[in-house]
Amino acid sequence: MVRRMSVAAPCKLKASDYKSGTKPVWCPGCGDFHVLASLTKAIAALALVPENLAVVSGIGCSSRIPAYLNCYGFHGVHGRALPLATGLKVARPDLTVICAGGDGDGFSIGGNHLLHACRRNVDITYVVMDNEIYGMTKGQPSPTTAPDWDSELAPGGTGVSPFHPLVIALASGANFVARTFAGDVKGTTRTLAEAIGHPGFSFVQILSPCVTFRPDQREWKNKVHPPPVTFTTDPAQAARRVMTDDGFNIGVLYKGSRDIYGQAVERNAEFERDLDAEFLV
Amino acid sequence: MVRRMSVAAPCKLKASDYKSGTKPVWCPGCGDFHVLASLTKAIAALALVPENLAVVSGIGCSSRIPAYLNCYGFHGVHGRALPLATGLKVARPDLTVICAGGDGDGFSIGGNHLLHACRRNVDITYVVMDNEIYGMTKGQPSPTTAPDWDSELAPGGTGVSPFHPLVIALASGANFVARTFAGDVKGTTRTLAEAIGHPGFSFVQILSPCVTFRPDQREWKNKVHPPPVTFTTDPAQAARRVMTDDGFNIGVLYKGSRDIYGQAVERNAEFERDLDAEFLV
Amino acid sequence: MTGQPGMSFSVALLGKGGAGVITAGDMLLAAAARCGLYGLMIRAVGPQIRGGESAALVRLSSVPVECLDDRFDVVLGIDWKQAEQLLSEIAVDADSIVVTDPAEDAVPHSIAASGAVLRQLEMKELAESVSGGRVNMVALGYVAGLAGISQEAIRHAIEKNIGRKGRQAVDVSVAAAMLGFSRSQRSAAPQTGGGQAGNRWMISGNHATGLGALRGGVRFAAAYPITPATEILEWLAPRLKDAGGTLTQAEDELASINMAIGASYGGVPSLTATSGPGLSLMIEGLGLAVCAEIPLVVVNVMRAGPSTGIPTKPEQSDFNAAIYGLHGDAPHIVVAPNSVTDCVYTTQWAVHLAEATQAPVIVLSDQFIGQAIVVADPVPAISFFTKRKVAEEIPEAFERYAITADGISPMPLPGTAGGQYTADGLEHSAAAKPSGIASDHSAQLDKRARKIADFDYGQHWADIEGAGELAILTWGSTASVVREALQRLPDKVTGRLKLITLRLLLPVRQEDMAAALDGVNRLLVIEQNHTGQLYRFLRAWYDLPADVDTVHRPGPGVFRPGEIATRIDAWCGE
């Protein structure tokens, strides 16, 4: 069917042209505003044609991002953004497909799809705005929340070790792994552009403060720092590095070159005739 | 409520006393017979009281195991064995809870629960009989299947990299990680006993051949070998080792000492009075 | 102030996020309670996560109230930014008083056009005159004054609400409130002072649900947050600990329901709570609990659907999913609280039913019931004989799924010597062995159906009020509205009317219903959804009078008594 290729030539639009004009529901000061800014800048830098870009998400504050962009969007159900994005990209390899969402969406309810999307290595970019909280539902611990963080649902803390998104991504075979800080718009823009450009499944964890339920995260800007060394192409080495770092290393950590899943296939012109012949006895 | 403690003293039963007598549905020669044998031997070695042991599973050939044991069992739905086991153990810390199943059940549909069970570190033992196939549904690739393994559902292979169960378990915080080979009943028995005895979430991957759909796995007995070095207590090191090994290392690979989730709590004797007072205005 | 019931006084407090209108509303309600009034409050919010407009919709009354009134006596806007969407829920008329701050924008057009009496109140200025004072406290004092609430009661409510912040904070707030109070004057508000201070409850439906669960004996809960059910879980978390139980946060709803099933298999009464999207994910687990015969309570706090829908607004549209959603023939129980306070009772009953029948029970609450806060009389504890039929002595040829006359098979709990068996979602024999044999399948299907159908639900299946040849059938949050609508109708109408509020939606009670409908020749079914789900269900399963009418419309707005009274009046006159 519609397996047409991108027709329009790369265009020269400004970052602001990639905004839809819809006013975000986000709280003033939310880190996700910076992510929106960085993403539009990255897309503009890559000169992507709006109608050939699709941004797919789940449910959460962060997952509202597609509607704020001037491109095709899908605001799906909670935790299922990656399968949506996978189906879309496999069926329409001509599109640039970005998947976006939060730590609850991606690491809690959606954790299984992260594992398998990394393994499968479809050519999409997955951006997780990690604020170590369920923002939309008003402040419950997420898989990246510290074990002693007090909340109504887990008084005194969950007592559960946080999830290491980058390690999991590496262990499952992601082809590009990076961490950025939302407040660092320049660095985030650069990294997002690189991730989108990198073939295969690229994973970018963006530390994006929730100013409402985690005011302590305003401190993040003082904590983040570039990684001690440059990226590696050895996943075991990269995993070891991030398993032992302080969680505030930002930058590209790993780049791989695995085969991409789901390249366009050639139609067999005889296939309809073959179908009818097949059942004859 | 029923938070009674194990009353019976450890008993001296033979391994065969832990079999229910129900005839397994498994194909003659299936690796799961060896797992059943090893498990009953391990339980006998630990002198567990049958009524204080619960074995919980999902759906698949391997997941049929509870019914073949003389203990409390729960054959749940596909992929949800770990949450079942978690709820049971948290509610009834006095029981020994073992969770068992296959690679499809545990790594495909159930992958998310593996991540979070490792993180949570409830004191259960998770045994995965890995045959790199969906046996019960007659031979589809699972997450541990090699990318070039030909099947009806994925002619010529899936092209997708296999999942590394041990690495994922380590990256998510499992407290004990081991791999055994079903045919090595002695080693499997020893390892299972150690895993059950280890506090917290222990994960044992058992390479258990599917003689029907993977006759090639009969070769496994010639491939497995003990690990080059003894287990470590450093998850990053353990992860690095298994990310670079040949997949046939057997033995205990990692032992941790993290805090266990969900220890029994003390009831507040006043709580009913407090409840009634709370809404008064 | 509108006619019946009693003397009712409705106030809407509006302001942008952070302005504290919800806190002010809470305090107003508490202060009113102190003066012996009853009341109800709901919060309405715009789409912004924070910083958007929000409103506290408060209704005070001299008699218990469980729904909003049609219109507001007083609307006070701390500001009017982005108020338009909220105002669609806040009807004003020429009898209303609208209070506005001259320092803020002018009142929105829709309000100005209503003919309401405009009053200026320099809230900002007054607040600033107290060091640290806030506008919401000025507003509180003002409307409390209009409502005839005493200064002592205001002080008490502030104390109770922010006392933990220290004396200084309380004093500042009280001072600001008194400034507002001093500008105010008694309006035609309900008679205060009738009640006795300290003998009212202030409780939300979600907390009431938690209370019912604890009273019923729930000692394990598995949680995955979702609006508007989260407060049930958050309320339970510390209290379960106190009760010697646990709440475990799950990674998703698939995990949460299976955790609850695992815990209940272990003998501990268990619960999880969710809303539409989560219920959809729990369907497979519900089927497992049916087949393996595990007691389980799932509270579903309905919001407008389908899909993600409108998470902060109510609708009675998960009826079908709760009744029919499970694949296969899967008998289970569905109950619905019919008011905020009834959540205590109905949830406790749900635990009782689950434990007694070894089956999953769905409690269908909704966003209105769940998040509304009422001031009401304390809800007494009821002692149901909540007991699982546990096999403690295990006979020789014990069968877990034995075919019994009442369909309930004694269940051994892990730890019971000799009771070892494997619970199973595969069809099985009485001896709990997997079986594909026709006779086993039909015996187990019959047994699972029988234990639910034949259980003694007593008079709890429905609340029946009045008598006559006309009947109204309703359920859930709509019931309170219908009840109030009936109070407003003349005796010549209501004298012919019987109100049947279903608490037990599944299983069907054909005999009870036949008795209830005896002598009824016309029936009106009222519910809040797009397709008349209850109406269709009644047609499918009950013998109804020949003349049946249906009133149904979707959310997000709740029904109001006037709207329903008009519909009923017209129907009676048909």
Added chain:
Amino acid sequence: MTGQPGMSFSVALLGKGGAGVITAGDMLLAAAARCGLYGLMIRAVGPQIRGGESAALVRLSSVPVECLDDRFDVVLGIDWKQAEQLLSEIAVDADSIVVTDPAEDAVPHSIAASGAVLRQLEMKELAESVSGGRVNMVALGYVAGLAGISQEAIRHAIEKNIGRKGRQAVDVSVAAAMLGFSRSQRSAAPQTGGGQAGNRWMISGNHATGLGALRGGVRFAAAYPITPATEILEWLAPRLKDAGGTLTQAEDELASINMAIGASYGGVPSLTATSGPGLSLMIEGLGLAVCAEIPLVVVNVMRAGPSTGIPTKPEQSDFNAAIYGLHGDAPHIVVAPNSVTDCVYTTQWAVHLAEATQAPVIVLSDQFIGQAIVVADPVPAISFFTKRKVAEEIPEAFERYAITADGISPMPLPGTAGGQYTADGLEHSAAAKPSGIASDHSAQLDKRARKIADFDYGQHWADIEGAGELAILTWGSTASVVREALQRLPDKVTGRLKLITLRLLLPVRQEDMAAALDGVNRLLVIEQNHTGQLYRFLRAWYDLPADVDTVHRPGPGVFRPGEIATRIDAWCGE
């Protein structure tokens, strides 16, 4: 051989796993086709994964057949180990021939007691006399001989089935088969030779479903294996590739349905296939497709429930889940093929409906229809005008969810300049912005309901046969049994009878049904489940004659024509 229709001959081949009875049954069917016969085969298996007993139940006939007969003319046991459970589905009587190998155990008691004629056949010995020969081929030759099938046809069937193993293998099998054939003799089997070699199809319902999907234009499938739906996906995998499409194996059903939704959003007609437990997991995704208005086909091949149930046996018990399972008011379409061959047509229609209405369509097949293999006339391709209403030229103030008269809003596909919008499971305005406003909600609810209700389903909604004042209403695999039952009843009964087989289960077709029931004063509803799910649905939504009866029983055994004929006959005489 039993009376009508035509001349029918039923053979059961039993043997332990590995004995090859299924292969023999396959070849028997193919050989019969070559001789111009029609036929049907199902496999029955014990609980063992492999090595347990299995049986090929084959029915041959001179006219098309789509269900099993009541009894078997021939039962051949290569051995009888563990045969008891299977034998409950294999009725024999004094007219039956039972073939047994003297080298094996004696025939089971139930067979011996039937009075059937016992014949000895030294299958093992004969097979061993050919180097490399197998018993199943001896059995094939013997029963083919009984059925009057030619040697040439047997050879041809063997060639077709194992030709790829080489000449040697074929010759050995043929030699063994001829030994069996030589011991055989023509029985009272159907007339062969009537048809023309090479103009029959041999197809299973699951493959037919795949074919219908491809013909309908499906070019993306997402797969998670589950019995008894897996063959649809396995059949599609290589063929989708050929067609320039793809099949992606997903990690679970939550992923598979969302992958299909993503692909369809991209403009590619998409499908996934599952069974009960998987359907339960897909409920949330179905609701998303409803709200975001994404075309989608979900094939649900029903097996006995609830929960894991009996995976290898049929039941029509997912009706409720498919119709009502979604939370919120979620209009969608449910269709059901009513025979093995009808899977081609109904699935193709389902793709057409999904694409045309931008909604999810559930195809309710079942284990019997899905896994039965029939020999039938080729199913011609139909060209539906399968076209999505795509927005290609984007006007100035384009609205994705525009309120249109027919409820269908033009949908821009990614790549279309100016059509950018965000598909959403949140309620939204016509312009695809999230909205909690009452007027938006009801406008979209109305629109989504209207596009499904008002669509032109033509005459495809039901197959209507006969006329009279009595009507039978049925669906799915039960329909073929009812059809055959009617053929067996005397004209004085069937002359008064109309058979209505619903293909469109949802939306309801009240006008069409009223027309179909015009003049009907009694109605009988027949279905295979425990609670009469279709019957209750009909009561809920249709105006039925005053006198309605229901025949329903659960699986695992399928209905047989004799059983149904007796029920109908009794009902007609009431």
